[in-house]
Each structure stands twice: as C-alpha cells, then as structure tokens.
Amino acid sequence: MPSMTQWRDTVVALSGWRRRGAAFLCGAAAVLAMPPVHFVPALVPAFVGLAWLIDGARRSNKPRRRWQRLGRVLGSAGWDAYRAGWWFGAGFFLFGLYWVSFSFLVDAARFAWMIPFALAGVAGGFAIYIGLTALATFKLCGEGTARLAMLAFWWVVFEWLRGWLFTGFPWNLMGTVWTFSDSMIQLTAITGVFGLSLVTAAAAAAPAVFGMRAASGFRRWRLVLLTYGVLAAVWAGGAARLSGASDDMVDGVRLRLVQPNIAQRDKWRRELRPRHMKNLLSLSRSEDGPAPTHVIWPETAVPGFIESGSPAARGAAAAVPPGGVLLSGAARYIGRAGGGPFLWNSLHIIDENAEFLGTYDKYHLVPFGEYVPFRKFLPVAKLTAGRVDFSPGPGPAVLAVPGAPPVSPLICFEAIFPGRVVAEAGKRPGWLLNVTNDAWFGVSSGPYQHFAAVRLRAAEEGMPLVRVANTGISAVVDPYGRVLVRTKLEERIAIDSSLPKALASKTIYTRMSYISVLLTLLLYISVFPGFPLLYYIGRLRNK
DSSP states (O other): OOOHHHHHHHHHHOOHHHHHHHHHHHHHHHGGGSTTTOOGGGHHHHHHHHHHHHHTOOOOSSOOGGGHHHHHHHOHHHHHHHHHHHHHHHHHHHHHSGGGGGGGGTTHHHHGGGHHHHHHHHHHHHHHHHHHHHHHHHHSSOSSHHHHHHHHHHHHHHHHHHTTGGGOOOOSOGGGGGTTOTTGGGGHHHHHHHHHHHHHHHHHHGGGGGGOSSOOTHHHHHHHHHHHHHHHHHHHHHHHHHHTOOOOEEEEEEEEEEEOOOOHHHHTOGGGHHHHHHHHHHHHTOOSSSOOSEEEOOTTOSSSOOOTTSHHHHHHHTTOOTTOEEEEEEEEEEEETTTEEEEEEEEEEEOTTSOEEEEEEOOSOOBTTTBOTTTTTOOOOOSSSSSSOOOOOSSOOOEEETTEEEEEEEEGGGGGSTTOSSOSSSOOOSEEEEEEOGGGGOSSHHHHHHHHHHHHHHHHHTSOEEEEESSSOOEEEOTTSOEEEEOOTTOOEEEEEEEEOOOSSOOHHHHHTHHHHHHHHHHHHHHSTTOHHHHHHHHHHHO
C-alpha cells in the first residue's frame, strides 16, 4: 500500500485534466460532511487533497494568451493554485447546491431550460471564493506546516466574505457540519460559526503533514495533535456548558406551529385557494393537547394579498385562539398612482378582530426568486408567481407580540446570516421567528442544510428560535441550539410547544459580533506552529 508520502507525490505531480478532476472530486467529497449526511471524516481526504494540490502549483512555460495579463499579476504558478481551488469549489458547490435546480421544475415548462445555466453560474461563481483561498494560501506562505495553517485561515476569511459580497450567501459554512452535536456548536456563542469553521478546516487539513518529506517525527504529530486536541476541547467545553444549561420556559405561552404541506405547484392556483385556507384553519383548530396561545403559519401562508381588516384577514383571524394572536406570512400589495405597484413578502401579527398589530417586510430578497437583478438587461422572469418584483423592507426589526416576549422575525433565508438576525438598536427580542417555504426544493438536502444553518443562530444569539415551514423542517430550538421538537419533510402536521426563555445576558458573540471573529483569527495566527506571522515579526525585530 502506498505511503502518505507517495500519495502526496502522486497528487503533486498531477497536471492537466487529472489535476482539475482531482480537485473537483475533493470538493464533491467535502459535501458528504454537510447535512443531512454529516460524514465529517470526508473532510480529511478533501482538505488534504486540496492542500497537496496547492503544493503542486507550478509555473507554466506556455500560458494561454487570454490569461497572460492575469498571469503576469498572479504569476503562472499562482494562477495554477487558483485553478485548483476553483475546481475544488466547483465540486463543492455543484453537489452542495444541486437542490437549487428543483425550484426550476415547479414550473418546468417555463424554467427547466435554465437549470444548466443556474447550476453552472452558482457553482462557478461561488467557486471563485475557494479559488482565491487557494491563491492566498499559495502566495503568502511557503510549503510546509505554515501553509496548512494558512489554508484554514484563508478558508474562513473568504467564507466570511461570501456572506457579505453581492448580497451574500453564507450557505454550507464549514462549521455547519457539526450541527448533529449539541456540544460542538456551543463554541458559536463565543466565536460565531466562523470560529467553528476555523478549527474544523485546520483539523481537516492537518493530516496532509504526513505526506511532507521535510516534516518528520514529532513535527508531524505536533500539528495533528494540536488541531484535534482543539476539537476535543471544543466538545468538552460545550458539554460542560450544557451540563448547567437551563430548561426554563416562558410562562403562559403555548405555540402551535402549523405545517400545511402544500405543494409549490398548487400553492397559487386560484381554484385551490379555498382548500388551502381550509387546510390551515383545520390544523390551527386541532383540539389535541392544551389550547395554544399563539398560532404560527409559514411564509406566504395566506393564499392571496392581505390587509388589516380585509376579508382575507378576517378569514385568517378565524385561526386566532381566544385571547391570542396569529403570526402569519402573507404577501402585501399596494398600488400607487404613477409609482407602480409595490409588493412585499411580509409577516403579520393578527388579532381576533382581523386587525394587524405588527408587520415585518422581508428585506434580504432572493435574486431571481423574488426579484431579477439588472432587470433592464436580463429579459427573464422571476421564479415566484406574478410579474412584479418584491420590494425590500427597511431591515431587521423587533415586533411586540401580545402575551409573549418581543420577537425578531426572519423570512426564508434571512436566518442564515450570522450576526444579522437582530436589529442593532432597540430592545433585545426574546426569541427569533423564522417562517419559510422550502417546498421549492422538494425532498433534497436543501431543507436540511437550511435548518442546520438557522439552528446555529439560536446558539450564537443565546435566544430560542421558532421555525415554521410550509413542508418542513419546522422546529423549536432553545437558546443553546438544542432542538426540542421538529417535523419531517412532506408532513402535514401541527405541533405544539412551549417557548424557551432567552439567556439572561447576551452571548460573547452577540456583544462583539465580528470583532470576536477577528480576535479568533488573530489568536489563531499568533499561536499556530510555524505560522508566517511569527516569521515576519522575527524579521522586524532583527531589523
């Protein structure tokens, strides 16, 4: 059987399509660690392969003309490292986000032709971030253990940038692989998910040192023992925190989460709207168990536009329990003379008199799903029903809820953005509410990945999160990120639950937000064996 050194020599020597294919397969393998599979050991061959491919970047004697200018900036070897990272990213995002194509099949006659372009654009576009990760790793550090440290460092830097640039899409962050373990995700209360991504990427890449000829004896084991020791410490610290965790619930609050399981292709059919409303009301009025105080419907649950006191609102108000309220997603439409129509994806708090006690408008919209960017230049329709693009709301908000703590509403994928789920100013909410409609993605890994990402917000913010989906996964998560109740995909059901209390004080991550991420990165580069920062500090002292 070949030794690790021989395996590394083989990978480093790859060129042409074999090199690109190996990078693509490594990226695809990394997806196995993501929900719902959670095969975390797959990250080791994936990151070890990527590290060796970066080591194998070489200068080309025949650069292609169209890349000559870029090659002069990066150097042909740097360009080779970038391409290895890009192909890794292409495999990672193609297999990690394949479920995006399901949304184009809801109205296949109009949109199925776009699937190849959508998948190529999504995978190729986001792969740029991992290409830049590989480039920075190659250019800013020489071969050896320090380069392995750089790989984890730059992975997190560009993971963070992916969550911000071009509206942001922080999906399948590396720390998400640990959402099967309550203990492991406790670190996010200090560093956010990015700290968990950092220690995960470092541990995944560390075994690459066994293939390096220059590293021998204790130097090899030191790196591996350090990174895996950190992972063990993260688990132990999380377990210790949970051993003293509170299970307190908010007095007098009984939530009913309604999951109607309406197929997306049927959702907006006019002749089926009465049936959809009857379905929602039937689940809301179920007499199993204690009566609820607050009924929650998912994103755009009301089959039509709704205004305070309108007939549609009176129909929805029939679900309001005595003395309670209904929290429901519903589209909101206003026609304005000379200004065109305005459409919002909203959440409303409705009382028994069909009056709105509060409204939140989604502000982080899905490109091509809820609006078409550069519409003047792109003659395509958005995936959601209707010709009018949704308008963005003003931003995160806190709504007062009668009989319950104030809530921070989040619609659809707004809940996947670390550090951006609560308004910066004003009163701290007592819980997070995420209403969504994952029926677009059928039975795929998409809804599982979505729920895993959302669940981390509860642990980061130290407050409970209630999630209500059209077809799953609906759940109640406590302020430590522990799942109390949850539903399955394609399940028509209503589940009841008490509302957990938020932690008495803010978490470190909530107080410091991205400063805690920055401090984590600075600590990492300060103590990691062989990290170039120490080398540069030494050179400055010698001068």
